[in-house]
Amino acid sequence: MNSKTNSNCKYILGGGISGLLFAFYNPDYIVISPEIGGKLSNEHIAGTVLIHDSLETRKLLSDLDIPLRLKTHVIKYFIDGKLKDAVNLQETDRIISKKMNCAPNNNLNKDKTLSYQDNYIPILDINYQTLISKLEKRIHIIKDKAIRITSDEIICETGRFPYTQLISTIPAPVFWKLYQQEKKLEALPITFVVSRTNPLPDQKIIWDLVYFGDKKIPYTRVNSMKNGIFLYEFTGKYEKNEIKKLVPGLKIINHWYDHYGIVKSNLNNIPPPKVRFLGRFATWDHRVKIQEVIKQSITQFDFVSVWNKQKDFNLNFFDFNVQDIDKQQVLTKDFALRLTDEVHELLSKINWKTEEYKTVQIDKSQILEEWIDVFKYWLGIGNVWGFSIEDFFTEFWRKSKIIDNRYKKFIKPKKQADAT
Ligand SMILES: Cc1cc2nc3c(=O)[nH]c(=O)nc-3n(C[C@H](O)[C@H](O)[C@H](O)COP(=O)(O)OP(=O)(O)OC[C@H]3O[C@@H](n4cnc5c(N)ncnc54)[C@H](O)[C@@H]3O)c2cc1C
Missing domain, CATH: 3.50.50.60 (FAD/NAD(P)-binding domain)
Incomplete structure (x- = not known):
């Protein structure tokens, strides 16, 4: 289309x-x-x-x-010369460090979001x-x-x-x-090599993906594809002749690199x-x-259905077709008071009183519940005055611009002056 x-x-x-x-x-x-x-x-x-x-x-x-077709993606780990089904934390760290081109235990240069602890993934x-x-x-x-x-x-x-x-x-x-x-956004390039050379020819084991943790093996992982094809990944940018030197026996069918292969999350x-x-x-x-x-x-x-759901519930209290300024004001007062009450409920779930510090056990699910209650009354006020989603977005961005300008004009210069 x-x-x-x-x-x-x-x-x-x-x-x-x-x-x-x-x-x-x-x-x-x-x-x-x-x-x-x-x-x-x-x-x-x-x-x-x-x-x-x-x-x-x-x-x-x-x-x-x-049609739905279920599949299992089997992951193995090759580390210290052995093929394993799972790795411990230290081994995981070694694999990540190799992939991210940094020393083990280097927390600064590592993307902790890379996951290496599954031995299979249920996929479609x-x-x-x-x-x-x-x-x-x-x-x-x-x-x-x-x-x-x-x-x-x-x-x-x-x-x-x-x-x-x-x-x-x-x-x-x-x-x-x-x-x-x-x-400033950082990435590491990946060089991909397509080959028929099996990195684990002697292993009579089923695998779809193997991570290689040993430093002397230059590639970081290999995917087993259809028709006896393997996709090798190397961290960094390598030309074909460099790959040949790094892995002498590897028969290269195709090779290319992706500049943004590994995103360093920001x-x-x-x-x-x-x-x-x-x-x-x-x-x-x-x-x-x-x-x-x-x-x-x-x-x-x-988001549209959330908006409509709340609006539908608020139909129990007023008729959207009737413009009754007196009733709208009464309802606004009512919703604002309830909203304030919910805000206090939210406060009661955290340790906000310094003199009673750490008396409340933090439970994020309770905070989430109170936050939603606040949201429901906040939305109700908009419903009372007939504001639409478009009104919400337009006003949000208009006001954001004003606040940004205010910040740039008054608060930022003051912060800079205080710092000097
Ligand atoms: C080896 C590898 C394994 C991966 N494994 C997984 C995985 O298991 N699961 C997973 O979810 N993800 C995985 N990913 C990430 C995966 O590639 C993405 O999730 C997905 O393919 C990204 O799709 P995208 O549409 O976000 O980006 P892209 O596919 O990069 O699409 C970007 C689009 O933007 C267009 N474009 C670029 N510049 C312009 C411009 N100036 N003007 C207009 N259009 C432009 C391009 O032509 C392209 O169509 C993997 C990535 C790699 C490299």
């Missing part, structure tokens, strides 16, 4: 799996991308990218009429080509490449697109470069107003997997 117009001005940058999934669950958005499939267009990478068996991924398959057997072509048929796409992004416009090679909302799935360093802002990568980052490379968070992207894409709808 293709379209050139978008009266809503809602766009998704990037046609990889993240962009396609978001567009599928949010049909008022249009994808802008020079190509479709992104990383998954490479059949070898696609062979290593796993879709975990979760509620969201099952929902996706059902929504797309793709999915043909990515089928998935991508099914998604592609159900969404709107503009084939173009962004060359500059401003606070309200995406400038592409062949068109210009003013936006009110932008979901960026392109790698964060590319986004910030196009947005003309500096952000939680300070916060998007500008009107922009949302989605996917591992856009959020710059190594923990983000496809199933989270599906969840977040569906959540957009969830």
